Every structure is written in C-alpha cells, then in structure tokens.
Amino acid sequence: MTERETETVTVPREVIERYPRFSLYNSPYPAHDRGYAIDLYPGTGIGISPVDGVVRETRTVGCPDRQYASDHDHVIVVDVDAGWSGAAGVDRPLTARILHVDPAVRSGDRISVGDPLGSTVRSGFFGRWVDDHVHLEFREREANPFRASGSIRVAADIDVEPVPWNGRGTVIETGPAHALLDAPAESVPDREYAAVASDEGMPIDGGLTHYAGGGALSRDVRDGSSRSDGDVGQDLSLLGRRIGTASGRNVSWTDVDVLANGERITGMSLFVARGSSLGVKLVCPDRHFEIGTDVRVSIRESRNPIRLDVGQ
Template sequence: MPVAIPSAVLGRYRRFSRFNSPYRAHDDGSAIDLYPSGSTGPSPVSGVVRETRTVGCPDRPYAADEDHLIVVDLDEAWCRRTGAPPGTVARLLHVVPAVEAGDRVAVGDTLGELTRSGFFGRWVDDHVHLGFRPPETDPIRASGSLPVTAAVDVEAVEWDGTGTVVERGPTHVVLDAPSHPAPGERFAALASDEGVPLDGGLTHYAGGGTFRERPLDDGTALSLWGSRVGVARGRSIRWDDAAVVANGERVTGLSLFGARDGVGAKVVWREPAVDVGDEVRIGVTPDDDPIQLGNR
C-alpha cells in the first residue's frame, strides 16, 4: 500500500508532483515534490531527525554544487495517519538543514532554507523532495522506496492549448492559461481529453502519471488536443514518441503538476522565441525522435 500524504499536509504547499522528474527516486510514483510559497522548507512529516548529510550532485552553472539529505524517523501517529508501516523513515532533499540529529520536527516546522542544486533543471522551481524507506532498510538509498499517493482530490481542468505569456525565464515561459477554477481553495491540474488530471514532464521525461487515487488500467490510452500522448503502465504513464510544439515550433516539453495557486502552463523551452504578452498555442504531434532528458 502506498504512503498517503494527507490533504492537510499538502495544503501547506502551493503545488505538488510525483512524476515531474527524471530521477529514479520518482519511478512509479515513489516520491513526491512539494513546492512551498516561501524560501524555506516546511516539514511535511513529524518525527525525530536521525541524521543529515551533504551529498554531491551534477555540476550546473546556475545551481549549487552540493545538496543535502535529511533523514527522519517517523512518529507512530504520522505512520498510522498515512498508512506507512511502523518504523518507516522519511528522506528529504533540497533543504539546507537547520535541524540536526536528535531534533524533533512537527508538520509545518521549518527544516531550513531551500536550495537550488544541480539535481534541478534550470526551469524547475525550488521544492522539498520527500520519499520513504521501509523499516530496516538503508535510509540513504532512494531505489526501493515506498510508493506515495496524495490523499486529496485534484480537479481536472480542460484547456484548448492557447494562452498569453506572463513569465519568461532563460529556458521556460509560463502562460496565463488554463485558469484555476478556485485559486487557494483546492488543487487542480491539466486534464487529458479523457478528463484525467495529468502529472509529469510531457514528454521530456520518459514517464508521467496522473492525480487519480487509483491507477488506470494497464493499456489505457490518453490523449491531449486530439493526439495520443501515452499509455498507462502500473501507476505510471509511458509517454508516446511525441513532441510538444509552441506556435508550431518544437519545444522541450510541458511541465505538469497539481496546483493550488494557479494552473498556468509552464512550457519548457531551450530558448523561448516569445516574450511576456505574446500569444502562444500549444500542441502535441507524433515524433520518432522525442526529447528525453535525465536518467530514468
């Protein structure tokens, strides 16, 4: 059974995603990224810090050359609440620890300042990475982590693929669409043509997923704007060989997440050919040489 992150915990963050990552720690939804509103990382768990350590990461010119791991022995009450086996250990990354071994942390306590490490793509927002290791296993390893689910409803939002640029970065743009049905009140995500809320990097990461509590049946096909984008396999979606295009130009991909503050699409684009105020139309087209980033 997956560890079910309660809605009261998720509500402390503006966005979350289980599949929007190239790293194996997220395979089949075995980790969750939580995006706070500020510059510090609020704890999503309660327990006692077992250890902290500094870890190496890929060398990126825009990022820190090290990251940090915080290992927490979870309280029994937190485990009961989420369905985690007693003795489960939490692994948290991307926070410069303001805690140390022996400290007790509660949900919402500050773990430290968020850090942008070389594990991040340039377009990725600061976040807390959370995963779980079963009892009596190596807490440092990411592989073999417990599956994670979100115990919160995520509304599926239809979108015709058009919008206006409201933010431009070196490798991304953010659009003003799709609109959030109730900002600040509940989570929402881009819907497939079938009405399924989608999660992940479409299609620049090999796999994605959904925000459904129950996985889709294996072999279930999903489409977007009339083009098939992937097929369900286990808890994941295997993206088809396809490309995301913006105004007819092939781009890196589309970043998908569950959002409480706004669903506005983030288009990952090596060198954006548009600026703030420009109109953009997003589409998907088959491509036998799709962009695939990372190591998944």
C-alpha cells in the same frame, strides 16, 4: 509484486495544503518513475517539515555541476512518529528522506509538520526551469536512507480536479529555460487543487514528454491508484493527439513533439496546483517568449522525440 510495491504512504491533507503545488512524477530521477516520491513546492524559499518525528541524520551530498545551481545538496533523514496520519495502513516504522533543503536542524531534533527545516537549495539535480521544492520519500526504518532506490509508493490525501485545456494561454512569467502560461488557472477556484486533464478526463502529472514517463491521477489520489487501475494499456491523449499509455496511474509517454506557436520546444511541465498556481510551464531553453505573448500549444507525432536524462 512485492509487499512494499503494494503499500502506499498517504501524505495528509494538512501537509499538502501548506504547499501551493505538488508533483509525483515530474522528474527524471528513479524515485519518481512510479510515484515513489512527492515534490512539494513552498514558493517561499523555506523548506517546512512535511512530517512529525525525530531527525536521525543529515548529510551533504554532491550533485551535477551546473552553472545555475549549487554543486551540493542535502539529505535530512527523519524517523517518523507512528501517530503521523500519513503512516496509516503501514504496519511498520517509517523513515522520511527529505532532499533539497539546507538543514537548520540536526540529529536528535524533534520536528513537527510546518516547522522550518532550513532554506531550500537551488540544486544541481534540477533542470534550469525547475522551481525550488522539498523532495519527500518514505522507507522502512531499517532501509538505507541514502540509496537512490528503496522507497514506498506515495499518495496524497487530496482531491484533484481535472481541468480541460484547449492549448492556449498567455505568457505571465519567463526565465532562461521556461515560459509560464496563465492557462488553465483562470477556471480553478482558489482553494481547489487541479491538474490539466487529458482528453479522457484524467489529471496529468509529469514532464511531457521530455521525461520518459508521467502520471495519470484520479480525482481522488488517496490510495495511490487511478481510474485506470486494472486496465492494461489504456491510451491517453491531449489536444487531440495520443500522448501515452497508462498502466494504473503510471504513464509511458509515446513519441511526440510539443509545439508552441508551431515551433518545437523541449516539452511541458505539468503538476498539481491550487487555484491561480495552475499554469502550464513550457520548457523551452532554445526559445524566448515575451511576457504577454499569446501561445498556442499543439502536439504531433515524432520520430525523434526530446528525452532528457538525469544529467540534463
């Protein structure tokens, strides 16, 4: 294992608390494969800065052409201040790589945590069910900030409460490709961050199982580890069915289907959220659920599981 692979940049609590929801693994893109990026969901249409520092460069880039999204995106590169608390334990200068925000800042601007960077972008990199968010990665100062790989592992200075779920919920929001359930949010205090718990009590993060892998977080994710660190091939289950194997906090999903009221759907979008923001999102572009519909989710073994790549 390289030195970079053993480092972790911890995003400070004061940053996380500005967002009602975040995810380390819910994406098919390389930076999220092993938790080397974090997606922060503002829910306001404005991308606020997660770091203190100086803008080095902004760049507009192309992205997949999708009818529901923009065909271009943006990268904001920020040289992070050494005093930013997220850099603790990393003994070299850091650069932040921020995506999915149309920059209202330019090279040389000094920014602080919470400053508006610009409007969030409905990016062609997103699946249709994905909400606008701020994508954040960290790299060594001399690393190329525009390559897809090369980032440092990310953690969050936050406690995550594992919340048991029985697979039931009522639809409270719908879209062309998703249905949002009210459960298990009703059991989470408003200020606590929580995630759906596996049957073993691990908070689960990721696209189950339409992306290749996800994350099994510990309640305390400050150091980027999990309670399964050191355990090789720890099985995880949900709703009584084995769903994957955890190595550290990284999970490889097994071959299963997700069912909603007995019919197969693409999958479930799982993330860490505060209070009432914690609701399971059903990814279901081929099915429509009316608001108010009661849904029972189940999981079964599959010989042909749905797996989406970066082009879908």
